[in-house]
Structure formats: C-alpha cells, structure tokens
Amino acid sequence: MSAEQTQNRPIRPRITRVRVWSPALAALLVGTAVLYLWGLGASKWANAFYAAAVQAGSSDATAMLFGSSDAANAITVDKTPAALWVMDVSARLFGFNPWSMLVPQALMGVAAVGLIYAGVSRLLGPGAGLLAGTILALTPVAALMFRFNNPDALLVLMLVAAAYCTQRACEKDASRWWLVAAGAAVGVGFLAKMLQALLVLPALGGAYLLAGHRPLRRRLLDTALAGVAVVVSAGWYVALVELWPASARPYIGGSQHNSVVELALGYNGVGRLTGNEPGGLGNLNHDVGWGRLLGYGMGADIGWLLPAAVICIVAGFALTWRSPRTDPVRAALTLWGGWLAVTAAVFSFMNGIVHPYYTVALAPAIAAGIGIGATLLWRRRTDIHAATALAGTVVVTVVLAAQLLSRTVDWLPWLRATVAVGGVGAAALILVASRLGPVAARVVAGVAVASCLAAPAAYSVATAAIPHSGAIPSVGPAGGGGFAFGGLLSSPTPRLDLIRVLAADADRFSWVAAVVGSNNAAGYQLATGAPVMAVGGFNGTDPSPTLDEFVRAVDEGRIHYFIQGRVMTMGRAPQSGSTESVAIRDWVDAHFPAQTVDGTVIYDLTAPISQPAHSSGQR
Known part of the structure; x- marks a missing residue:
C-alpha cells in the first residue's frame, strides 16, 4: 500500500495503554x-x-x-x-x-x-x-x-x-x-x-x-x-x-x-x-x-x-x-x-x-x-x-x-x-x-x-517568573500586564508597630480585631497569626455580623480592636446587599476612641467614650 493510500484510509484508532514511564x-x-x-x-x-x-x-x-x-x-x-x-x-x-x-x-x-x-x-x-x-x-x-x-x-x-x-x-x-x-x-x-x-x-x-x-x-x-x-x-x-x-x-x-x-x-x-x-x-x-x-x-x-x-x-x-x-x-x-x-x-x-x-x-x-x-x-x-x-x-x-x-x-x-x-x-x-x-x-x-x-x-x-498577589492575578511579564505584589484587591501589609498592638493579649479575645471586608481582615490576620473578624464578608455587604450581634460581642469582651480599612470595590459601589457593616463602622466611630498606629486608624473596643448602644433602635 502506498504512503498516500495509507494516509487517506479511514481513521480507526486503536485504544492503547499509555506507557507510564515513557521518556516523553x-x-x-x-x-x-x-x-x-x-x-x-x-x-x-x-x-x-x-x-x-x-x-x-x-x-x-x-x-x-x-x-x-x-x-x-x-x-x-x-x-x-x-x-x-x-x-x-x-x-x-x-x-x-x-x-x-x-x-x-x-x-x-x-x-x-x-x-x-x-x-x-x-x-x-x-x-x-x-x-x-x-x-x-x-x-x-x-x-x-x-x-x-x-x-x-x-x-x-x-x-x-x-x-x-x-x-x-x-x-x-x-x-x-x-x-x-x-x-x-x-x-x-x-x-x-x-x-x-x-x-x-x-x-x-x-x-x-x-x-x-x-x-x-x-x-x-x-x-x-x-x-x-x-x-x-x-x-x-x-x-x-x-x-x-x-x-x-x-x-x-x-x-x-x-x-x-x-x-x-x-x-x-x-x-x-x-x-x-x-x-x-x-x-x-x-x-x-x-x-x-x-x-x-x-x-x-x-x-x-x-x-x-x-x-x-x-x-x-x-x-x-x-x-x-x-x-x-x-x-x-x-x-x-x-x-x-x-x-x-x-x-x-x-x-x-x-x-x-x-x-x-x-x-x-x-x-x-x-x-x-x-x-x-x-x-x-x-x-x-x-x-x-x-x-x-x-x-x-x-x-x-x-x-x-x-x-x-x-x-x-x-x-x-x-x-x-x-x-x-x-x-x-x-x-x-x-x-x-x-x-x-x-x-x-x-x-x-x-x-x-x-x-x-x-x-x-x-x-x-514574577510573584503574584491579590484577588485578581494577571498573566504576563512584570509591567506588561502581570501584577506582582500589590495586585488588584490586595490585602494590607501592616508594619511591626501595628502588629504588636493588635497581637497584644491576643489569647484574651476571640478576635484581636474586626475590619470591614475579608481582604482587609486577611492581611491583619496573616500578620498577627490571630483571628480577625471580616465584617460583611468579601465585599462588606453580607449581613454578618448584624449591629446587634457586633455590639453583643463587644460587650462580652470578644473583640479587642476595630480597624478603619478601605472597602475594595474597584471603584464600584455594591449593587445591593446589607448595610450592616456601615452601621457597625458608624457605631464604633461614635462610641470608641480612635488612635493612629503606623498610619492606620484603630479603635480600642475595650475603652468606650460613652455607654455602648444595646438596641437596634440606637443605630
């Protein structure tokens, strides 16, 4: 049979066992x-x-x-x-x-x-x-x-x-x-x-x-x-x-x-x-x-x-x-x-x-x-x-x-x-x-x-060849479309003084801190090695915790600090979802003293300015 006839004959593949250790x-x-x-x-x-x-x-x-x-x-x-x-x-x-x-x-x-x-x-x-x-x-x-x-x-x-x-x-x-x-x-x-x-x-x-x-x-x-x-x-x-x-x-x-x-x-x-x-x-x-x-x-x-x-x-x-x-x-x-x-x-x-x-x-x-x-x-x-x-x-x-x-x-x-x-x-x-x-x-x-x-x-x-971080990594060379450290939706990297403050007495609290948004929380949690509450989940729009639940946790001494962090929405406001995280942030700002450590504003939830609100009517 000629080469041309061989190549043009009907295709009838034979199921074969793959050689496990083949060089290829x-x-x-x-x-x-x-x-x-x-x-x-x-x-x-x-x-x-x-x-x-x-x-x-x-x-x-x-x-x-x-x-x-x-x-x-x-x-x-x-x-x-x-x-x-x-x-x-x-x-x-x-x-x-x-x-x-x-x-x-x-x-x-x-x-x-x-x-x-x-x-x-x-x-x-x-x-x-x-x-x-x-x-x-x-x-x-x-x-x-x-x-x-x-x-x-x-x-x-x-x-x-x-x-x-x-x-x-x-x-x-x-x-x-x-x-x-x-x-x-x-x-x-x-x-x-x-x-x-x-x-x-x-x-x-x-x-x-x-x-x-x-x-x-x-x-x-x-x-x-x-x-x-x-x-x-x-x-x-x-x-x-x-x-x-x-x-x-x-x-x-x-x-x-x-x-x-x-x-x-x-x-x-x-x-x-x-x-x-x-x-x-x-x-x-x-x-x-x-x-x-x-x-x-x-x-x-x-x-x-x-x-x-x-x-x-x-x-x-x-x-x-x-x-x-x-x-x-x-x-x-x-x-x-x-x-x-x-x-x-x-x-x-x-x-x-x-x-x-x-x-x-x-x-x-x-x-x-x-x-x-x-x-x-x-x-x-x-x-x-x-x-x-x-x-x-x-x-x-x-x-x-x-x-x-x-x-x-x-x-x-x-x-x-x-x-x-x-x-x-x-x-x-x-x-x-x-x-x-x-x-x-x-x-x-x-x-x-x-x-x-x-x-x-x-x-x-x-x-x-380049490191990647953030929630939206990208392909390609550095500077040509690929995002190295500091990529889109990246998490904060706190400096040593802030880490020391947040980690102090960590074993006394369920959460050493709370912050709006999961990316924010992740950065502080990875740095301190202790749990950080992500208020509102990834976009800050989940109804967890509610203001009442957050207030209860603060009253019970389960959260040490609240961190003022940016919500990473890539310049877009959420289309829908809960606003509990906004209520929590406003409540903390109204009832607790703010201090700045390494350029980050934090609130000590164990030292209230005034008596904390205990009902949803005080939101």
Whole structure:
C-alpha cells in the first residue's frame, strides 16, 4: 500500500495503554513541575483571602470543615471549601507557610497535564498526547493558576478527571463505573467552585449517549447514575451545612440569608450570568460578547490557541463524520468540543462578576482539541483539504500571537517577527509536506508546533517568573500586564508597630480585631497569626455580623480592636446587599476612641467614650 493510500484510509484508532514511564511523558511532567514549582514561595500568601482561610483551617476543625475566614469562625469564604481542604491538610502536615499552601496547587496542575496526555494518547498515540499535554502546561493562565491558591486548580483537575473517565466509559467493554466516577469528579469540582463545575455536564453526557457501546436504554440508565453521583458527591456537603445549626457554625459568606444553597444558586450561580448578584459588584469588564475571550481582558490568558482549537475540532469532526457511532475519536471530539463550546459561550456572555483567570477552565479543552484534531489532519496531509486546514491553523495562530504580543510592545519585540516568519514558512511547507521525506516532514511539523507555542510558552515563563498577589492575578511579564505584589484587591501589609498592638493579649479575645471586608481582615490576620473578624464578608455587604450581634460581642469582651480599612470595590459601589457593616463602622466611630498606629486608624473596643448602644433602635 502506498504512503498516500495509507494516509487517506479511514481513521480507526486503536485504544492503547499509555506507557507510564515513557521518556516523553516523564519529560513532560518534569518540565511542567519545574515551571509550576520554581520560585513558588516568592508569591508568599498569594491571594490572602484564601490564605487566611487556610491558616484558620490548619488550626481549627470547624474552620476547616466550613471554610471559615478565621479560626474563631465568624464567616466563611464565598465558596464551598474543597480546595481549602487540600491546602489545610498540607498545612497540618508541613506547617502553615507559602510552600505548604501552594505546592498542592502546582502538583494538581502536573496531574491535570498527565491526565490530558493519558486520555489523548489512548486514542492517537504518545505524539498526540505529548502535544495536548504541552499545550495545557504552557497555557499562560494555567501557569498562573496552578501557582496560585484560588479554587481553580482543584476545579480543573476534577473536570479533566471527569473527562478522562467519560472517555474510558465510551470504550468497548468498559464498566459503567467509569461514568459514575466521572460524575463523582464533577461533584468534587462543585465543592471547589460550585456551579462552574456543571458547565461540562452537557459535553460529558452527550459524548457517552452518542458513542457509548451499551444499548440506548443502558446508556440512559448509566447517565442517570452518573447524575446521581454528581448529586451525592456534592450534595452531602450542601445538606450538612444546611442542616447544621446556624448558631454552631460560621455565617455562609457571599449569601444574604446564611445559606449555602443561596450562595450556589445566587452569588455564585445565576447571578454570575445575569449580573443580579446580591451584594456583588456587577460586571466590571464591559466587554460582553464573543470578542471577550480574545480581548484585552482575557486574550493573553487563553486566546493564543483558541481559534486553532476550534479549527482542529471542526476538522476532526469532518474527518470522522463517516465513522461508526461508537468511534472513540469522534466521542472525544464531542466531549472536548462540547466542553469548549459551552464554557466559552458562558464566559463570553456573563453579565456578572467574571475575571480573566476563570478561563483556565478552557485550557484542557483547547489542549485536547488541538492534540486530537491536529494529529488527524497531519496524518491526512496528502489530502489538500486537510493540509490547507492545518496550514491555515498555523497561520491564524501565529498572526494572533503577533497581535497579542503587540499589547506588550516593549517585551521581547523580536519574538513577534520570529513567530510570524517561522509560522508562515512552516504553513507553506505543510502544503507540500506529502512530497517531503519522513525526516523533512518531522522538521516541518516541529517548526510549526514551535512557532505556534513560542508566544504562549514565553508568556507562561514570564508569568511564572514574577510573584503574584491579590484577588485578581494577571498573566504576563512584570509591567506588561502581570501584577506582582500589590495586585488588584490586595490585602494590607501592616508594619511591626501595628502588629504588636493588635497581637497584644491576643489569647484574651476571640478576635484581636474586626475590619470591614475579608481582604482587609486577611492581611491583619496573616500578620498577627490571630483571628480577625471580616465584617460583611468579601465585599462588606453580607449581613454578618448584624449591629446587634457586633455590639453583643463587644460587650462580652470578644473583640479587642476595630480597624478603619478601605472597602475594595474597584471603584464600584455594591449593587445591593446589607448595610450592616456601615452601621457597625458608624457605631464604633461614635462610641470608641480612635488612635493612629503606623498610619492606620484603630479603635480600642475595650475603652468606650460613652455607654455602648444595646438596641437596634440606637443605630
């Protein structure tokens, strides 16, 4: 059979077992680990909001269970706490420090890359798996978030695990327990970042219903069982929180009625889509629409290979459309393509709070889609249509890379020209690759891949090279879009004199201080090592504590100081929510003496100017 006939015959992939210790896989995982772990401690507490919760959970069981912001259990973070549990366990084993908190995040990134490699390699061999894993590892937003302490690392790992299990469930003679395991993984993802985890369910269910080997009735039953697994693996915790006496647990941060169900469906659910988030700030980006993912807000995070993924996935469907219903490659394209389409649409049109780093959830779908689609196109390169699609993919990618690089014009200016020249040259040679010898063809493929990955790889290295802090970290080089210490929504860093004042007699109080806003509280808590009450939660708009509850705690001698801090709303007033924090601040100002320490105004709540008010009528 001729080479041309071989490349144009129907695609019948053979499911293969991935060699665990293959040199390619070892190199991929070691390289990913180096990128994600090198200099990791430079970010110190990274997102202080979550770091404070890890500090609390590492010392108090109740705080760990509920994800409390402080060890005295005033209020929780505004997410379910599965991601915190991972860091809490590490901190309990190795002590609470930046490395014990951040290393688990990096290792979850390495595991996600390994799973992508394993899934794609089972379909099309180690070359395709290596391409997919490398793309995930070198996506800038992945290099950012797998070195950070937000919940996204666990979310992405669980979703990749769910996709891998679903792919295995679609194989011949596979156990239905693979699909149940996929549902359980999505449920754990829910406990990391709530409803965002459910965005992949249409893709997972659709792929299995389309391509599973069992009869339709059995496939429907298996899908229902997987749905039950989602509910059980996520619902046990929701039920526990809702049934636990409210007086014996911290207030559920991010909700207006102390309810984790409200938090999941409101502030972290439908409100993110509509912008109607009680206590939220609304959409601050003003870029709703399909262009958002390539725009100035998100483009540098995820946009580099997004068009390439769309082309490769569509081309993959075109190449497999005559395949049997159970074709595993088309099932995988349905899975990863559905994941990409649904998540991209939601991120593009969300009217509520949305941050660029959310796009890390797109990275696995982009990586797998390109790994599968590009490999199929390369194997059919003697077909002018496949060769043209592959060449076009390279050209589109390098042109977009040059445009994204132009946004940081003073950073590596030579890279734009290098990427453009290498990519266009490789694209031209791809059109005649069928006439080249095997060695020359591999060189062309290598140049094409290198040209397409050079820009995001450089951006990923630049991202990993600088420390990141604050609630909204950003990718890229220092001064070119990446925020080092002092990033957006960062926490205060008190100086030594203020720390000494706040920490004095700390063991006599439940909270050494109270301050409006969780970011403010986190900075003082991490500095003193003692609980600080976050009045009003993250935005200062949660009704916890109420003025009456705060007054009662002061009368009981449970709070030492009140700190006058700024509420970090990025210049936007909250759209709705409680004003209890304003009432508390005004009450403190009216009844207690103010003093300034290291430029910060604090109030000693044990030394009132006048008799404290004891009723809501004196607000």
